[in-house]
Amino acid sequence: MNPHVILRVVAKFLIPLIVMFAFYVQFHGDYGPGGGFQAGVILAAAVILYALIFGLDAAKKAVPPAIVRIGMSLGVLFYGGTGVVTWLLGANYLEYGVLASDPADGQHYGILAVELGVLFSVASVMVAIFYAFGSRQPDLSDEDW
Amino acid sequence: MIPSVLILDITLMAMLVVVAVSIVRMRSLFAIVMLQGVYSLVSAAWFVSLDAVDVAFTEAAVGAGVSTILMLSAMLLADRQSKPLEMHRQVGPLLVVIVTGIALFYAIPDMPAFGDANSPANSYVGMDYIDRTTDEIHIPNVVTAVLASYRGFDTFGEVVVVFAAGLGVMLLLGLNGNAGKWRARPNGISVCSHALPSAQAARGESVASLANKRKTEKAAVEAAKDAGGQS
Numbered sequence A: 001m002n003p004h005v006i007l008r009v010v011a012k013f014l015i016p017l018i019v020m021f022a023f024y025v026q027f028h029g030d031y032g033p034g035g036g037f038q039a040g041v042i043l044a045a046a047v048i049l050y051a052l053i054f055g056l057d058a059a060k061k062a063v064p065p066a067i068v069r070i071g072m073s074l075g076v077l078f079y080g081g082t083g084v085v086t087w088l089l090g091a092n093y094l095e096y097g098v099l100a101s102d103p104a105d106g107q108h109y110g111i112l113a114v115e116l117g118v119l120f121s122v123a124s125v126m127v128a129i130f131y132a133f134g135s136r137q138p139d140l141s142d143e144d145w
Numbered sequence B: 001m002i003p004s005v006l007i008l009d010i011t012l013m014a015m016l017v018v019v020a021v022s023i024v025r026m027r028s029l030f031a032i033v034m035l036q037g038v039y040s041l042v043s044a045a046w047f048v049s050l051d052a053v054d055v056a057f058t059e060a061a062v063g064a065g066v067s068t069i070l071m072l073s074a075m076l077l078a079d080r081q082s083k084p085l086e087m088h089r090q091v092g093p094l095l096v097v098i099v100t101g102i103a104l105f106y107a108i109p110d111m112p113a114f115g116d117a118n119s120p121a122n123s124y125v126g127m128d129y130i131d132r133t134t135d136e137i138h139i140p141n142v143v144t145a146v147l148a149s150y151r152g153f154d155t156f157g158e159v160v161v162v163f164a165a166g167l168g169v170m171l172l173l174g175l176n177g178n179a180g181k182w183r184a185r186p187n188g189i190s191v192c193s194h195a196l197p198s199a200q201a202a203r204g205e206s207v208a209s210l211a212n213k214r215k216t217e218k219a220a221v222e223a224a225k226d227a228g229g230q231s
Helices: A005-027 A036-054 A056-062 A065-088 A103-136 B004-025 B029-049 B053-077 B091-110 B125-136 B142-150 B152-173 B197-230
Strands: B182-184 B191-193
Touching: A005 A036, A005 A103, A036 A056, A036 A103, A036 B053, A056 A103, A065 A103, A065 B152, A103 B053, A103 B125, A103 B142, A103 B152, B004 B029, B029 B053, B125 B142, B142 B152
Parallel strands: none
Antiparallel strands: B182 B191
């Protein structure tokens, strides 16, 4: 019998809500407080909670380290790539107005793309640091706490 | 009548001071990490009362949430207790803190009043962003507009810094915790150890045999003692 039944049940209930809240924070950042950084950290917190409750190996099966590694660099590339696209369209680096026929729409698309890059990068880096630290130590027994 | 916001602010600041002092006086790193999370959460509450919701959000998510966990896992790799410092090594830091504190108190009268329309933060470029965001970017949250559009270069730099931090940890420790270790996959089974297995086996054997030798010697001495006592 597992001693952490309550933790497991509550975590199973909470983790999907945490992920949903992360995406709400991400895509509602234009209208309320929030944005890529906060959403990325909340998304990483969901993965870390999963790892804390169900073990690091289960978390690594759900979010493999290879994906984390790719996500880290993909975020930076996405951000920088948005700038390169505006460059190719004839504007300054990261000047989003040219991304659509209406400059206001262009700003919307640009901010959305850039925030997505921030989300990928921050979430992956947080999970990566947790994986790196967590994998170095042997599993603790409950008495150690 | 004292405004209730002022009471709230003073209470939160007092809590921050109490938490900070107890962090300084503690030796258990586990308790210190937890109290740092409490400190972040209280500051987040204080930021909310200052109407800086975006900052409060970040402080609560990063400071109280993820960094507590990361500090905990870093602590598990190192010590659980901090060693007390000798008195003569505490004098220098104390002097620095006292001088900085006096300088900060000296600067307080020059600070603009809270919400002052003529303060530097409210008059130059900040006011410009607030005026122009609705026309130029068409989104209600000025903070997001400044972060992602007006100051897009800065945010790009921040993302690169976060990326560099992750890259550094990954290169030093490895995502699977096996950086700097010996690895091989004979017959499809992954093997990972601190040193070459042959070297480790040789060392382990010698250590084991040494321990065995010592045990038999001790047993022999004790047996001799027992025999002496009985006779």
